[in-house]
Amino acid sequence: MKYSLILISLLYMTACAAQEKKAVPEVPVNKAETIAVPNNTTINVTYKDEKKSKMCPAKTQHPMTKQKKDVLSIHEPLIISVVGQGVAPVNTTSPAQAYALAKRAATADAYRLIAEKVKGVSVDGQDLIKNMMVKRSTVRTSVQAMVRNANIVETTFKDGLCEVEMEITLSHSDFAQ
Amino acid sequence: MRSRDGNHSFTLRLCTIIILSSFALNAGEYLISYKYIVKNDVLFNESLDISKSMKKCRGIPAQTLILPANEQNNFVKLISHHRQEFIDYIHQLGLDIRSKDTTTNNQINSTTIITLKTTCFKVDFNDNFVKISHLKQP
Numbered sequence: 001m002k003y004s005l006i007l008i009s010l011l012y013m014t015a016c017a018a019q020e021k022k023a024v025p026e027v028p029v030n031k032a033e034t035i036a037v038p039n040n041t042t043i044n045v046t047y048k049d050e051k052k053s054k055m056c057p058a059k060t061q062h063p064m065t066k067q068k069k070d071v072l073s074i075h076e077p078l079i080i081s082v083v084g085q086g087v088a089p090v091n092t093t094s095p096a097q098a099y100a101l102a103k104r105a106a107t108a109d110a111y112r113l114i115a116e117k118v119k120g121v122s123v124d125g126q127d128l129i130k131n132m133m134v135k136r137s138t139v140r141t142s143v144q145a146m147v148r149n150a151n152i153v154e155t156t157f158k159d160g161l162c163e164v165e166m167e168i169t170l171s172h173s174d175f176a177q
Numbered sequence: 178m179r180s181r182d183g184n185h186s187f188t189l190r191l192c193t194i195i196i197l198s199s200f201a202l203n204a205g206e207y208l209i210s211y212k213y214i215v216k217n218d219v220l221f222n223e224s225l226d227i228s229k230s231m232k233k234c235r236g237i238p239a240q241t242l243i244l245p246a247n248e249q250n251n252f253v254k255l256i257s258h259h260r261q262e263f264i265d266y267i268h269q270l271g272l273d274i275r276s277k278d279t280t281t282n283n284q285i286n287s288t289t290i291i292t293l294k295t296t297c298f299k300v301d302f303n304d305n306f307v308k309i310s311h312l313k314q315p
Contacts, residue, residue, distance in 0.1 A: 085218060089220065104220045105218055105219055106218075107268075108289045108291050109218060112276040112289050137281070139279070140277070144276075145274050148271030
């Protein structure tokens with residue numbers, strides 16, 4: 001009985017070792033789920049870049065995670081610079097009003113870009129296929145954030161297009177809790 | 178006439194009360210909210226709402242803006258005169274950003290909403306200038 005238990009445990013360990021050797025060079029495979037309905041089809045695609053191992057959960061790491069490094073270091077602040085664009089509405093009474101409105105739109109765009117860079121964007125996609133043809137392809141992106149202490153560096157207004165260069169300095173203490 | 182403790186005169190105490198109450202009358206607290214919507218890179222709607230606070234706000238004065246005073250000590254008129262400066266000041270306090278882009282058959286529709294939630298500001302009217310302080314929640 002004892003020997004059989006030892007033998008089983010040895011076999012399990014060798015199996016784990018063999019699987020680890022296999023898992024390291026293996027590139028994760030993207031999975032796509034497709035549902036085919038003859039007349040009207042909606043396809044939701046979900047990509048999974050992680051392949052989980054049921055037998056040996058430990059030591060199976062994605063190749064990219066090995067090189068993971070903190071973006072924000074303690075001693076060095078990070079400066080993020082973006083350029084937002086805005087256009088004046090058609091029915092403006094004066095060039096000054098057009099400039100002011102375009103600048104406001106460009107500022108909002110710059111804020112959005114900063115939020116996208118710092119916090120990230122959530123992306124959702126949907127394709128409608130009818131009679132084996134793509135009828136509608138929709139991609140929705142959204143971002144929600146709170147931005148404080150962003151500074152406008154430069155503003156240019158040319159041919160109805162206003163460009164606002166905005167900068168934000170991120171330090172480690174802003175995020176430390 | 179001497180007071181009961183014998184150190185301060187009645188006149189001095191009365192003057193102190195009058196001066197302090199006049200200071201209190203000149204200071205006010207206002208609730209301000211600001212929102213603007215940009216659709217497809219064009220400004221769609223902008224609103225700046227100012228209202229006198231009906232009850233005392235809690236908070237510590239944090240960032241300050243100093244504007245030249247007008248004659249009537251009217252805060253709404255003051256802000257309308259110095260709108261751009263005040264909006265730049267609001268931007269420094271921190272704004273909530275919500276953006277949604279929808280691309281349908283390669284045609285994009287984007288909406289960005291920038292909001293300053295209703296925030297209390299302390300306003301001190303002086304002879305030559307007005308001090309506006311954002312009351313930060315403790």
